[in-house]
Amino acid sequence: xxxxxxxxxxxxxxxxxxxxxxxxxxxxxxxxxxxxxxxxxxxxxxxxxxxxxxxxxxxxxxxxxxxxxxxxxxxxxxxxxxxxxxxxxxxxxxxxxxxxxxxxxxxxxxxxxxxxxxxxxxxxxxxxxxxxxxxxxxxxxxxxxxxxxxxxxxxxxxxxxxxxxxxxxxxxxxxxxxxxxxxxxxxxxxxxxxxxxxxxxxxxxxxxxxxxxxxxxxxxxxxxxxxxxxxxxxxxxxxxxxxxxxxxxxxxxxxxxxxxxxxxxxxxxxxxxxxxxxxxxxxxxxxxxxxxxxxxxxxxxxxxxxxxxxxxxxxxxxxxxxxxxxxxxxxxxxxxxxxxxxxxxxxxxxxxxxxxxxxxxxxxxxxxxxxxxxxxxxxxxxxxxxxxxxxxxxxxxxxxxxxxxxxxxxxxxxxxxxxxxxxxxxxxxxxxxxxxxxxxxxxxxxxxxxxxxxxxxxxxxxxxxxxxxxxxxxxxxxxxxxxxxxxxxxxxxxxxxxxxxxxxxxxxxxxxxxxxxxxxxxxxxxxxxxxxxxxxxxxxxxxxxxxxxxxxxxxxxxxxxxxxxxxxxxxxxxxxxxxxxxxxxxxxxxxxxxxxxxxxxxxxxxxxxxxxxxxxxxxxxxxxxxxxxxxxxxxxxxxxxxxxxxxxxxxxxxxxxxxxxxxxxxxxxxxxxxxxxxxxxxxxxxxxxxxxxxxxxxxxxxxxxxxxxxxxxxxxxxxxxxxxxxxxxxxxxxxxxxxxxxxxxxx
Amino acid sequence: xxxxxxxxxxxxxxxxxxxxxxxxxxxxxxxxxxxxxxxxxxxxxxxxxxxxxxxxxxxxxxxxxxxxxxxxxxxxxxxxxxxxxxxxxxxxxxxxxxxxxxxxxxxxxxxxxxxxxxxxxxxxxxxxxxxxxxxxxxxxxxxxxxxxxxxxxxxxxxxxxxxxxxxxxxxxxxxxxxxxxxxxxxxxxxxxxxxxxxxxxxxxxxxxxxxxxxxxxxxxxxxxxxxxxxxxxxxx
Numbered sequence: 001x002x003x004x005x006x007x008x009x010x011x012x013x014x015x016x017x018x019x020x021x022x023x024x025x026x027x028x029x030x031x032x033x034x035x036x037x038x039x040x041x042x043x044x045x046x047x048x049x050x051x052x053x054x055x056x057x058x059x060x061x062x063x064x065x066x067x068x069x070x071x072x073x074x075x076x077x078x079x080x081x082x083x084x085x086x087x088x089x090x091x092x093x094x095x096x097x098x099x100x101x102x103x104x105x106x107x108x109x110x111x112x113x114x115x116x117x118x119x120x121x122x123x124x125x126x127x128x129x130x131x132x133x134x135x136x137x138x139x140x141x142x143x144x145x146x147x148x149x150x151x152x153x154x155x156x157x158x159x160x161x162x163x164x165x166x167x168x169x170x171x172x173x174x175x176x177x178x179x180x181x182x183x184x185x186x187x188x189x190x191x192x193x194x195x196x197x198x199x200x201x202x203x204x205x206x207x208x209x210x211x212x213x214x215x216x217x218x219x220x221x222x223x224x225x226x227x228x229x230x231x232x233x234x235x236x237x238x239x240x241x242x243x244x245x246x247x248x249x250x251x252x253x254x255x256x257x258x259x260x261x262x263x264x265x266x267x268x269x270x271x272x273x274x275x276x277x278x279x280x281x282x283x284x285x286x287x288x289x290x291x292x293x294x295x296x297x298x299x300x301x302x303x304x305x306x307x308x309x310x311x312x313x314x315x316x317x318x319x320x321x322x323x324x325x326x327x328x329x330x331x332x333x334x335x336x337x338x339x340x341x342x343x344x345x346x347x348x349x350x351x352x353x354x355x356x357x358x359x360x361x362x363x364x365x366x367x368x369x370x371x372x373x374x375x376x377x378x379x380x381x382x383x384x385x386x387x388x389x390x391x392x393x394x395x396x397x398x399x400x401x402x403x404x405x406x407x408x409x410x411x412x413x414x415x416x417x418x419x420x421x422x423x424x425x426x427x428x429x430x431x432x433x434x435x436x437x438x439x440x441x442x443x444x445x446x447x448x449x450x451x452x453x454x455x456x457x458x459x460x461x462x463x464x465x466x467x468x469x470x471x472x473x474x475x476x477x478x479x480x481x482x483x484x485x486x487x488x489x490x491x492x493x494x495x496x497x498x499x500x501x502x503x504x505x506x507x508x509x510x511x512x513x514x515x516x517x518x519x520x521x522x523x524x525x526x527x528x529x530x531x532x533x534x535x536x537x538x539x540x541x542x543x544x545x546x547x548x549x550x551x552x553x554x555x556x557x558x559x560x561x562x563x564x565x566x567x568x569x570x571x572x573x574x575x576x577x578x579x580x581x582x583x584x585x586x587x588x589x590x591x592x593x594x595x596x597x598x599x600x601x602x603x604x605x606x607x608x609x610x611x612x613x614x615x616x617x618x619x620x621x622x623x624x625x626x627x628x629x630x631x632x633x634x635x636x637x638x639x640x641x642x643x644x645x646x647x648x649x650x651x652x653x654x655x656x657x658x659x660x661x662x663x664x665x666x667x668x669x670x671x672x673x674x675x676x677x678x679x680x681x682x683x684x685x686x687x688x689x690x691x692x693x694x695x696x697x698x699x700x701x702x703x704x705x706x707x708x709x710x711x712x713x714x715x716x717x718x719x720x721x722x723x724x725x726x727x728x729x730x731x732x733x734x735x736x737x738x739x740x741x742x743x744x745x746x747x
Numbered sequence: 748x749x750x751x752x753x754x755x756x757x758x759x760x761x762x763x764x765x766x767x768x769x770x771x772x773x774x775x776x777x778x779x780x781x782x783x784x785x786x787x788x789x790x791x792x793x794x795x796x797x798x799x800x801x802x803x804x805x806x807x808x809x810x811x812x813x814x815x816x817x818x819x820x821x822x823x824x825x826x827x828x829x830x831x832x833x834x835x836x837x838x839x840x841x842x843x844x845x846x847x848x849x850x851x852x853x854x855x856x857x858x859x860x861x862x863x864x865x866x867x868x869x870x871x872x873x874x875x876x877x878x879x880x881x882x883x884x885x886x887x888x889x890x891x892x893x894x895x896x897x898x899x900x901x902x903x904x905x906x907x908x909x910x911x912x913x914x915x916x917x918x919x920x921x922x923x924x925x926x927x928x929x930x931x932x933x934x935x936x937x938x939x940x941x942x943x944x945x946x947x948x949x950x951x952x953x954x955x956x957x958x959x960x961x962x963x964x965x966x967x968x969x970x971x972x973x974x975x976x977x978x979x980x981x982x983x
Contacts, residue, residue: 161761248805251761432953435958440961
């Protein structure tokens with residue numbers, strides 16, 4: 001908080017003294033209180049990306065480099081052309097701070113916000129995905145409370161709006177105990193025409209500006225500045241800064257907006273999120289090179305006596321701003337009337353390039369339309385944390401229990417066990433598009449009705465890996481999430497990310513952000529994956545324990561599958577078939593679940609990424625798919641490939657005779673081989689007669705492929721070829737896998 | 748004469764387009780999406796009340812929609828024997844509008860539940876089940892938070908043969924673990940005494956295409972095929 005003097009009065013603002021001086025310089029006068037509020041919000045970290053923008057410049061050229069990218073970073077959502085006249089829009093965003101204080105409404109309004117971002121691209125929101133982070137559940141009622149109500153908030157909001165939640169991931173780790181991570185992603189589908197009808201610019205003078213949806217109230221004022229500082233013990237007092245969601249109104253807004261866009265009379269569209277009306281009107285006119293006259297008292301308010309400051313800065317949910325052609329005003333208003341959504345014509349665009357807001361006769365805001373978006377940027381210092389050397393030097397102790405006991409513990413551990421308790425609460429089938437449903441594949445697969453095309457989407461990253469090495473960790477996240485899409489047969493088309501980090505003013509925290517961005521950028525350029533959008537959430541660091549969260553650059557990948565016959569699923573299908581593994585296993589136990597669950601260690605050497613090898617494996621897989629040689633596929637993730645194999649056995653209660661003789665080319669210890677989390681490996685099921693054909697292709701593509709076993713009808717996994725042979729009971733493992741979260745949450 | 752079906756769009760319905768898709772594109776019957784205030788019974792041979800959260804269901808599920816003018820129109824259809832089906836929220840609305848007896852309470856788990864279940868056909872003579880056989884077990888998904896069926900007059904339901912479906916295991920037994928929400932007697936769907944109006948919590952429109960079904964079944968289609976056949980018989 002800074003104190004500045006405005007017209008003889010001391011006022012508390014979030015901006016710095018220098019920023020206040022810059023405001024005065026821009027205007028050549030003192031701002032009004034409403035204007036100052038606008039600058040304060042729009043120049044906050046959350047809205048202006050002032051710390052991250054210099055770094056995010058790396059991502060800026062997606063539209064130029066990929067012909068199918070229709071909208072890239074900087075838009076409300078990334079949009080790609082997927083052929084057949086269809087556009088796919090998607091975005092991911094954080095709602096961490098509100099959720100840490102008020103998990104139910106914080107998460108719900110996070111969903112509300114991301115739906116609006118996609119909707120304002122003119123397309124129908126068709127899917128949600130939510131990657132989450134909490135403190136460990138066992139013995140921690142605070143973490144359980146956050147987890148329970150975040151999931152309920154997502155479920156109630158998503159279910160009511162009729163948008164299926166088709167995926168997500170959860171990690172539990174102490175570093176998130178006070179700063180939970182609630183990221184929300186949405187995918188929208190529409191025609192390219194629909195998308196073209198809804199630019200987020202008011203580029204034509206003389207158009208009407210309509211505010212539609214929920215009423216403007218006092219909730220959520222300064223929500224974004226609240227999100228731009230660290231949580232303190234005082235943060236409980238910030239609870240009024242958390243908005244309240246209304247999914248029913250949102251559902252009406254979705255239908256009314258889509259119908260209004262179809263009339264052809266809408267010329268611009270923007271949702272009201274952080275910064276409220278101030279942000280929406282200034283961005284519409286600023287980006288459109290126009291100006292506007294707004295009559296503030298036309299805004300329908302939720303309570304009487306609101307000041308111009310409150311009306312302009314309210315972050316009340318469920319509101320959209322429309323720019324409408326004059327000749328279409330009545331038609332558009334009729335649509336809003338049909339759906340009984342509140343609306344008001346609040347002003348008109350003009351060619352003044354100035355945003356003017358009148359409170360009755362009084363001019364309360366008069367700003368060059370672009371001024372609010374001209375926030376200063378900061379070049380933040382970065383420094384590699386000193387503790388890393390010690391962490392990276394940690395060695396894996398020799399296991400003191402049997403491998404079987406370790407596997408049982410891992411499969412029941414919070415980060416590996418089934419998340420069914422979560423996705424059963426989400427309506428993941430509404431819309432009749434869900435082909436590969438929650439729990440059935442590495443990614444969620446949706447059909448595009450009327451075509452033979454399918455969307456595969458996945459989201460996640462490994463925070464423990466990123467903590468040890470954000471550069472390789474971010475790359476590893478991309479390998480893993482692309483791997484999820486590829487495992488289901490999808491070709492990764494584009495990426496969006498949500499960067500969750502600590503306080504950017506602390507050089508060690510900023511270093512994590514900086515390295516993660518570099519990792520994402522390097523990987524995506526090499527593998528030709530456009531980055532079409534992102535969101536940054538800093539200050540996930542609490543002042544009570546003085547610790548930042550583990551770096552969490554969430555990655556979402558959207559892919560396309562052409563043809564129903566090319567969808568691959570996770571479960572093993574038939575006994576007698578071969579089990580093959582693609583890729584070598586390295587001694588990479590740093591940040592693994594094995595280290596954490598069995599040895600209580602956070603360090604060690606995390607996985608390193610070799611882009612050339614990854615690309616070769618992906619190419620080989622697509623060749624195997626083309627030749628119809630793969631019956632099941634699952635990428636290797638937390639807990640190592642034994643966990644992967646067990647997960648593939650569960651659904652059809654199949655077993656496997658696994659012989660690892662000859663696979664251990666790097667001469668690893670048994671525990672290293674089994675539990676290493678080397679990224680980019682896949683376990684596939686194939687038919688024995690095709691084995692030679694597959695090996696020939698593997699050689700041609702220069703990929704290590706090794707047959708490690710055969711499927712059996714008895715639900716038992718027999719493991720040979722190690723120093724210790726052992727047997728796993730699939731039914732018992734499934735029980736362990738399924739019961740962890742219900743046991744913790746249903747007391 | 749072509750058969751015309753209406754899917755009523757209540758504010759907050761969200762399975763409306765799904766039902767329209769299945770009826771038009773899978774079953775191949777002329778089906779229109781009608782905004783609840785615009786619905787006129789005279790134009791239609793049958794009506795579907797789809798799933799969703801009508802008016803947000805902030806009060807009790809279905810209670811506000813039950814007072815929509817669309818229900819007055821539907822009541823005329825109910826009386827003259829035209830087929831009416833309420834799916835999920837549609838079932839809740841039919842119960843609140845007293846087309847069907849009983850109540851739908853919050854799930855026993857207190858949580859929303861979305862999953863595929865099995866239901867067994869108890870009454871195979873209704874407008875929506877006459878192409879099924881008593882004892883058939885259907886694979887079909889549910890997705891609801893308030894689906895626990897309750898009535899204090901179960902005897903009457905049984906005597907009038909108004910229980911249409913019960914949750915069961917895959918092999919047709921009514922074990923407790925087959926009951927996903929705590930419904931009385933595993934009841935998943937019921938009908939009126941005249942058997943032209945059926946309400947159920949599971950979603951036949953989500954079980955009508957093999958690509959969406961875990962075991963490639965299309966049991967949901969039979970609901971709509973029965974309805975079409977029923978209408979044809981009425982018209983001739």
